[in-house]
Amino acid sequence: MPRNKSYSDDLVLEKAMNVFWVHGYEATSVRLLEKEMGINQFSIYASFKNKKGLFINTLQKYRQLVIETSFQPLLQEHAGFAELERFLLNLTTLKRSKEIKKGCLIVNTAGELGEKDPEIAHELNLYYDFIRNMLLRVLQNAVAKKEIPENTDVEKQAGFFLGVMQGVSVASKTMDKTRLNDFISIALAQLK
Amino acid sequence: MPRNKSYSDDLVLEKAMNVFWVHGYEATSVRLLEKEMGINQFSIYASFKNKKGLFINTLQKYRQLVIETSFQPLLQEHAGFAELERFLLNLTTLKRSKEIKKGCLIVNTAGELGEKDPEIAHELNLYYDFIRNMLLRVLQNAVAKKEIPENTDVEKQAGFFLGVMQGVSVASKTMDKTRLNDFISIALAQLK
DNA sequence: TCAATTTCTAAGCATGTGCCTGGAATAGAG
DNA sequence: CTCTATTCCAGGCACATGCTTAGAAATTGA
Numbered sequence: 001m002p003r004n005k006s007y008s009d010d011l012v013l014e015k016a017m018n019v020f021w022v023h024g025y026e027a028t029s030v031r032l033l034e035k036e037m038g039i040n041q042f043s044i045y046a047s048f049k050n051k052k053g054l055f056i057n058t059l060q061k062y063r064q065l066v067i068e069t070s071f072q073p074l075l076q077e078h079a080g081f082a083e084l085e086r087f088l089l090n091l092t093t094l095k096r097s098k099e100i101k102k103g104c105l106i107v108n109t110a111g112e113l114g115e116k117d118p119e120i121a122h123e124l125n126l127y128y129d130f131i132r133n134m135l136l137r138v139l140q141n142a143v144a145k146k147e148i149p150e151n152t153d154v155e156k157q158a159g160f161f162l163g164v165m166q167g168v169s170v171a172s173k174t175m176d177k178t179r180l181n182d183f184i185s186i187a188l189a190q191l192k
Numbered sequence: 193m194p195r196n197k198s199y200s201d202d203l204v205l206e207k208a209m210n211v212f213w214v215h216g217y218e219a220t221s222v223r224l225l226e227k228e229m230g231i232n233q234f235s236i237y238a239s240f241k242n243k244k245g246l247f248i249n250t251l252q253k254y255r256q257l258v259i260e261t262s263f264q265p266l267l268q269e270h271a272g273f274a275e276l277e278r279f280l281l282n283l284t285t286l287k288r289s290k291e292i293k294k295g296c297l298i299v300n301t302a303g304e305l306g307e308k309d310p311e312i313a314h315e316l317n318l319y320y321d322f323i324r325n326m327l328l329r330v331l332q333n334a335v336a337k338k339e340i341p342e343n344t345d346v347e348k349q350a351g352f353f354l355g356v357m358q359g360v361s362v363a364s365k366t367m368d369k370t371r372l373n374d375f376i377s378i379a380l381a382q383l384k
Numbered sequence: 385t386c387a388a389t390t391t392c393t394a395a396g397c398a399t400g401t402g403c404c405t406g407g408a409a410t411a412g413a414g
Numbered sequence: 415c416t417c418t419a420t421t422c423c424a425g426g427c428a429c430a431t432g433c434t435t436a437g438a439a440a441t442t443g444a
Contacts, residue, residue: 006392030433157272163359172304173302187382189382190378386443394436412419
């Protein structure tokens with residue numbers, strides 16, 4: 001009986017994600033969103049409740065998307081030092097593509113909103129925990145494969161590389177590619 | 193002949209700095225500024241031209257203030273590894289004081305505005321260049337004092353620690369103190 | 385074909401935004 | 415004291431903000 005939606009929630013969500021990614025949360029207006037998403041304000045509020053609801057959906061979409069693409073090499077069962085190295089060095093070219101230095105949406109959000117909103121903070125923590133666990137597994141694999149010393153404190157190192165990733169995200173907005181590569185290569189070399 | 197100002201530019205600037213620090217640039221309204229600075233909007237525009245002008249003055253004030261306080265130990269002529277270590281470990285307690293995780297104003301701004309505005313971007317670069325040079329001198333001292341290996345690539349290391357500092361700034365908003373300490377201690381240990 | 389049900393459109397709400405203006409208050413110079 | 419330059423204050427400007435609502439348009443089952 002009902003009339004059908006003329007748009008896909010998933011598709012417009014991806015467009016919203018890019019808007020938030022470029023402008024941040026506060027600086028993104030609902031007017032701009034409806035323009036870029038190609039749907040009316042009414043539809044935005046009907047599908048995602050309000051601006052914050054849309055943003056949280058956006059963060060979830062981002063996590064899903066990054067896991068499906070960038071993180072894929074690190075999520076392979078056998079991923080070790082080589083995969084970590086390639087992944088990190090890839091970041092420098094990835095983040096700076098399209099002449100727009102967008103950084104990581106999650107890190108941007110942590111920087112802008114921190115823990116001011118509990119729901120959003122929860123979303124950030126989900127992301128960070130996922131990364132920490134992923135890195136932990138990679139480092140354990142690297143130890144098992146004898147790519148890094150046996151006595152490596154993999155827990156600490158996982159936290160360290162999470163910090164490095166956050167640093168790369170903000171540094172990518174002001175550092176040039178060479179310096180970013182230096183930053184990463186030192187972080188990696190330290191694993192021996 | 194003129195009537196005298198009833199406020200000190202420097203003093204109200206410091207108050208403005210704290211407002212921008214907590215809320216970021218976009219989310220800080222002129223109404224809130226006049227309230228916290230204790231002066232009328234007219235006076236704000238008379239003294240600092242407009243909101244952006246005030247913000248740029250704020251960034252300069254911040255740089256000056258940080259140099260006079262936090263960076264002081266590192267700017268001593270003989271500052272070496274010990275000073276670097278104490279400085280970095282201090283960051284974790286500093287940034288998280290007052291239950292508010294403000295991070296570094298410059299890094300926050302880089303995250304929020306990136307290079308969207310050239311004047312602001314210039315201000316950020318001034319700050320980063322200053323830090324890089326400061327770190328470079330400290331590392332050179334450390335080499336001279338034989339605290340770290342002679343063949344250390346001090347230029348790269350200076351860039352590395354600048355990246356670490358940026359990472360600490362954003363990580364301080366979500367990581368607990370222990371993890372932050374782990375992050376920093378690994379970065380330091382890597383110097384051997 | 386028609387009625388039910390949902391989507392969409394456009395207009396508008398109250399409030400907040402950065403910035404400006406006219407005139408009162410204040411202080412120094414003559 | 416008077417004149418004048420400057421600061422301060424109140425109010426207001428045009429526009430942007432997040433969000434809502436009434437009604438038209440569209441799609442389905444009966």
